[in-house]
Amino acid sequence: MRRLLVLLFLLLPLPAAAEPLDDVKESFLAYKVAILEADGEAAASVVTQNSRDYFRNLANHALTLDRAGLHEIHLTDRLYAMLLRHNLDRTQLQQMSGDQIVSYAVDHGWIGRSGASQLRLGHYQIEGDRASGTILRPDGLKSAFKMEFVREGGKWLLDLVALMDLTRTAFEYSVQQSGLGEDEFVLLMLEQGTGVKPGPEIWDPPS
Numbered sequence: 001m002r003r004l005l006v007l008l009f010l011l012l013p014l015p016a017a018a019e020p021l022d023d024v025k026e027s028f029l030a031y032k033v034a035i036l037e038a039d040g041e042a043a044a045s046v047v048t049q050n051s052r053d054y055f056r057n058l059a060n061h062a063l064t065l066d067r068a069g070l071h072e073i074h075l076t077d078r079l080y081a082m083l084l085r086h087n088l089d090r091t092q093l094q095q096m097s098g099d100q101i102v103s104y105a106v107d108h109g110w111i112g113r114s115g116a117s118q119l120r121l122g123h124y125q126i127e128g129d130r131a132s133g134t135i136l137r138p139d140g141l142k143s144a145f146k147m148e149f150v151r152e153g154g155k156w157l158l159d160l161v162a163l164m165d166l167t168r169t170a171f172e173y174s175v176q177q178s179g180l181g182e183d184e185f186v187l188l189m190l191e192q193g194t195g196v197k198p199g200p201e202i203w204d205p206p207s
Contacts, residue, residue, distance in 0.1 A: 052098030
C-alpha cells in the first residue's frame with residue numbers, strides 16, 4: 001500500500017512554479033498602479049536599489065550644488081534636484097532615505113503620472129537577472145523604447161534609472177518646443193509643479 005501511495009505521488013503533476021515572465025509583468029503592473037494612484041510607498045517597494053540611490057543623490061544635489069553646479073548636470077536631474085530644494089528644507093533633504101524620496105516624488109506626481117494610464121509593455125526578454133519590456137505605441141506596435149527590470153533578492157524590480165534616462169530626450173524636446181531657455185523652462189516647471197513661484201534663492205544650496 002505504501003509503495004502504491006509513493007508511486008501515485010510521483011505520478012501526480014507538481015504545482016506550477018511562477019514563471020519569471022509573470023513576475024516581471026506583475027512588477028510592471030504594481031509600479032503602474034502605484035503611479036496612477038500616487039502611492040509613493042508602493043512605488044518605492046518595486047524599484048531597484050540603484051533607483052533609490054539615484055534619488056538620494058538628487059537630494060544631495062539639492063543640498064550642495066550652486067547655480068554653476070546645477071548647470072553641470074543634465075536638465076532632467078537639475079529639475080528634480082530643484083523640485084526637491086523648492087519643496088523640502090535642509091533637514092528633510094539630509095534625513096530622507098532614497099526610498100522616502102522616491103515615495104515623495106510619486107506622491108506629488110513628479111514621475112510619469114500623466115502618461116501612465118496609456119503605458120503598456122510587450123515583447124518581454126529575460127537574460128539572467130535582467131529583463132526588459134518594450135513600450136508599445138497606442139496602436140499596439142513596438143516603440144524604440146524599453147523599460148528595464150532587475151532581479152534583486154529573488155524579486156523583479158523596475159530600474160527607474162533606466163526609465164529616467166528615457167525622459168531626457170523628451171525634456172530636451174519640450175525645451176525646444178517651448179521657445180524658452182533652459183533656466184526659464186525649469187523655473188516654469190517648478191511653478192507649475194508646485195503652485196509656488198521660486199525666488200532667486202532657488203539657485204543656492206539651502207542654508
